Amino acid sequence: MKEFFNVETIEAVLAQVADFPVVDTEEIPLAECLGRVLAEEIASDVDIPDFNRSTMDGFAVRASSTFGASEANPAYLAVKGQISMGVRPDMTIGPGEVARIATGGMLPEGADSVIMVEHTDILDDTTIEAYRSVAPGQNTIEKGEDILKSEPALPRGRRIRPQEAGLIAACGRTMVTVFRRPMVGIISTGDEVVPVTQAPGQGQIRDINSHSLSGQVLEAGGVPVTFGIVKDSRDDLMERCQRALQTTDMVLISGGSSVGARDFTVEVLDALPDTGILVHGISISPGKPTILARSGHKPFWGLPGHAVSAMVVFAVVVRPFLDRLCGLSQATKKFPVQAVLNRNLASAQGRVDYVRVRLFESDGTVMADPILGKSGLIHTMVKADGLIAIGMNTEGLYQGSVVEVIPL
Amino acid sequence: MKEFFNVETIEAVLAQVADFPVVDTEEIPLAECLGRVLAEEIASDVDIPDFNRSTMDGFAVRASSTFGASEANPAYLAVKGQISMGVRPDMTIGPGEVARIATGGMLPEGADSVIMVEHTDILDDTTIEAYRSVAPGQNTIEKGEDILKSEPALPRGRRIRPQEAGLIAACGRTMVTVFRRPMVGIISTGDEVVPVTQAPGQGQIRDINSHSLSGQVLEAGGVPVTFGIVKDSRDDLMERCQRALQTTDMVLISGGSSVGARDFTVEVLDALPDTGILVHGISISPGKPTILARSGHKPFWGLPGHAVSAMVVFAVVVRPFLDRLCGLSQATKKFPVQAVLNRNLASAQGRVDYVRVRLFESDGTVMADPILGKSGLIHTMVKADGLIAIGMNTEGLYQGSVVEVIPL
Structure with a gap:
């Protein structure tokens, strides 16, 4: 019943992300x-835009024609006509001249700005007075100001x-x-696990992980492919893993929480061709017994069986690998979410503890309220908005600490 | 070229959310x-679970059998057998007795706790010594501890x-x-707007809003239904609006940024049966000229034409209405995101200003960096991670202010 863990830090595990290839396009x-x-x-x-464009309803004008205009001393300007939307204006604006223009209209030759209709008075069909001056470029978007033809508009990844x-x-x-959206094979294991369609008998529980992990795969942009439940049998597990590896880009086995079941996963990985275990044990909690292997060029995961543990390991370890497979650029910003811890939180040293938290607002501050509870209780994840990490080398966090939240 | 705005506050607009019915199921x-x-x-x-369940690999035991056990003074316990996974154990544990159990196994009659294998030594097939004591319930999940059959597990909404x-x-x-996912009809208007398939001629731009608004509808859980581009014609707009209202649960018209085009929207709304304008103008920027009408029981929106303005109005005004149609409970928590403003930001009084921000982390603090730029420039939204609001009655925000971020 003993086993060896060659426990690695989460940083060491995540450093291997780049060793797996991105899927095709x-x-x-x-x-x-x-x-x-x-x-x-x-x-x-x-x-x-491909032309100088008005951002206001008003009059296209040469800015210099308005210089010095004020309420007390308006500029009198000659209306040369109205600019139609979506066509090139057939007029030229000279000094002292304007053309009526709507938002989105193309500035005529000679005009470099637009004076807002609110800053004019219309005297008659051919004359307005303008009682504000405008600067060149004012109330316009210049040709190419949004996107230049010659420059990249969006990066790969x-x-x-x-x-x-x-x-x-x-x-x-x-x-x-x-x-392409990576296909992710999902296998649940355990003699005690029955499908959702079945009423659990004594000692049995329904399969949660196939459903929660499928959801996490979907959220990350992957395509979950479920391969059902495998009883604790080396041969069945072998057959199912081979099928999953043939048709998907990454495989997640969950369960085998018991040492015996985990042994089967290791045996199967040892027997599969071109397959090696990279990680057996990560210094995180929950999730220590996680296995990462490489089969051909595909990541293969052995996740804990407890519903919370499997979800936490997915969120903090598996997800970065799936992001990699998805082709997501490492440079793509994560949206950082911070909160203030509302109580002291003790933690064991030598591992990173991931604690579920509920977020709420109090006096204008976002607070994180730890949800304690066994990692076998899925309802604690339903109460949670996110996870916070308590580092390896700390004995805990004090009330009032600012914590980074991993959204769930 | 003048028009009346009966400008309402955003709070007054959002107060009308509950007047619209949720879609069916x-x-x-x-x-x-x-x-x-x-x-x-x-x-x-x-x-x-439907039974008392072990959360550890170890031995099911009556806790009292371990009381007082220590390294110096271990308890000697008789192994009655091994508990199989997924079946009811056919044994009873008496004082001084244990049964080998794996994680997830069902506790046998008489056992109330599990002692971890790490805290035992196996002497022979029938005897172990336990050198820690356990409390009743330790290393187990009790029947119903996750979800009780009699109690609601998840609420409606x-x-x-x-x-x-x-x-x-x-x-x-x-x-x-x-x-049901609400169907949302999307209509772009404007003589200057051409479909993405068409090379824009002089004075023309491609339709952005149909695509960005479709994305926002999808993200909110709706089904976007695009009805193409309508030129500035009252009759065409009327026909397209009628079609959209027949087949969808909410309609978004964007464009008609120019006053004339907006007039068509108002005329169409006036002419449609059982339709009334609820809001014409909201004291927000960008987005002031927004129109909200009710046609039958459906919300009908006139959004600004500028790409940024239309997206902002969707995020801050339309979205809560769509959430309502989706059946999302008002009580459903929003994930609050806060950041610290990295510069002073001036703002006009009498309206709520929504400013695009880029988020980044600096010395462990999440900072919000305002992206200034005209609301006709879609690239500014691509740079943005979210929006912050500057309230009606403030002249701006100081550098260092804590701001709430609406994710984009």
């Missing part, structure tokens, strides 16, 4: 690109949010090259 | 429920994350009643 329609990761640099086929989708549209791209 | 498979909103309260058909999916599985639910 595919071309998809713009309308399907939300959440996907760009596999090409996006550039525009035109300057955006960027996740596409709504604004990136908008920008890609502006660049005239209807098809986009993105990284 | 549908039953979907568990595997498809991620991100959906529960339309029923979830309860389990069994206690979870909760968005389903991976952990909620896991819990629903544990409760034995393969089909889940959720709110």
Whole structure:
């Protein structure tokens, strides 16, 4: 019943991310690109905008025609006409002249700015008075001011949010090259685990991990592929792992919390061709007995069986590997979330403790309230908004500490 | 060219959220429920777990048999056998007796705790010595400790994350009643707007808003339905709005930034049956000219044409209405994100200014760096991680202020 752990730090494990290759790419329609990761640099086929554009309703003007204008001393300007939307104006604006223009309209030749309608009085069809001056470029967007044709607009490796989708549209791209969504095989193990469709008998529990891990894979941009529940049998596990490795880019086995079951995972990994165990044991809690192997070029994980432990290990260890497979740039910013701890929190040294927290606001400060509870209790994750880490070399955190929150 | 705004505060607009009905419900498979909103309260058909369960590899024991045990004075305990996983143990543990148990195993009759294998020495097949004492319940999860059969496990109106999916599985639910995803019709307007497929001519720009708003609708859990671009024509707009209202739960018109085009929207709303304008103008920037109408029981929005303005109005005003349609409980916590402003930021009084910010970490503090730039420039949104609000009655924020960030 003894076993060896060659426990590694989480940093040492995460340092191996770059050893796994990114999945291949595919071309998809713009309308399907939300959440996907760009596999090409996006550039525009035109300057955006491709002309000097008004940002206000008003009058296109040569700025110098308004210099010195004030309420007391308005500038009298001649209206040369009205600029139609979406076409090139067929007029030229000279000194003392203006043309009526709407927001989004193209500035005519000779005009370098727009005076807002609110700062004018219309005297008659051909004359206005302007009682403010404008500077060159005022109330306009210059040709190329948003995106220059010659310059990269979006880098490879960027996740596409709504604004990136908008920008890609502006660049005239209807098809986009993105990284394929990695397929992630999910296997649950354990003689005590029954499918959700089955009423658990005495000593049995329903499979949670296939469902919670599938959700985490989906959120990360992967495609979960479930391979059901394997009883504690080396041969069955071997067969299922081989099937999963054939059709997916990464495999997650969860369960085998008991030492005997874990042994099967190790035996299977030892027997699989071109497969080696990279990590057996990580100095984190929960999640110490995690296994990371490499089968061919694919990551293969042995995760703890407890629902909370499996989710925590996914969030803090597996996710960076999946991000890598997805092609997400390392430079892609994470959105840092901070909170203030609302009580003292003790922790063991020699490992990183991940503690579930509920976030709430108190007097304008975001507070993190630790949710303590056994890692077999899924309801504690339902109460949680995120995780905080208590470092290896600390005995705990004091109330009032600022903590970084990993959203759940 | 003048128009009346009956400008309302954002609070007054958001107060009308509850006047719109939630969409109807549908039953979907568990595997498809991620991100959906529960339309029923979830309860389990069994206690979870349905038996006292070991959380460790070790020996099931009556705690009192270990009382007083220590390294110097171990307790000698008789091994009655091994407990198989997933079945009811066929033994009873009496005083001085133990049974070998793995993580997840069912405690036998008479045992109330588990002593970890690390705290024992195995003397022979029938005897161990235990050199720690355990308390009743130690290293076990009690029957019903995670979820009690009789109590609600998840409330209606909760968005389903991976952990909620896991819990629903544990409760034995393969089909889940959720709110239907609201269909959101999206119409772009403007003589200057051309589809992404078209090279913009002089004075023309490609349609950004259909794509960025579609992305925002998807992220919020809705289904975007695009109705293309309408030129500045009252009749075409009328026809397109009628089609959108027939098939969707909410309509977004963007563009018509120019006063004339906005007038068409108002005319169409006036002409549509059972339709009334609720809001024409909100004291926010960008986004002041926003229109909210009610057509039948459906919200109908006139959004600004500038790409940034339309996205900001969606994020701060439209989104809460869409959340309502989605059935999301008002009580559902938002994840508060705070940062420290890295420079002074001036603002006009009498309106709420929404400023794009980039977040970064500096010396362990999350900083918000304002991105200034015209609201016609989509690249400024691509640089942004979120928005911060500067309140109505303030002239600005000082460097060092703690600001709440609306993620983008």
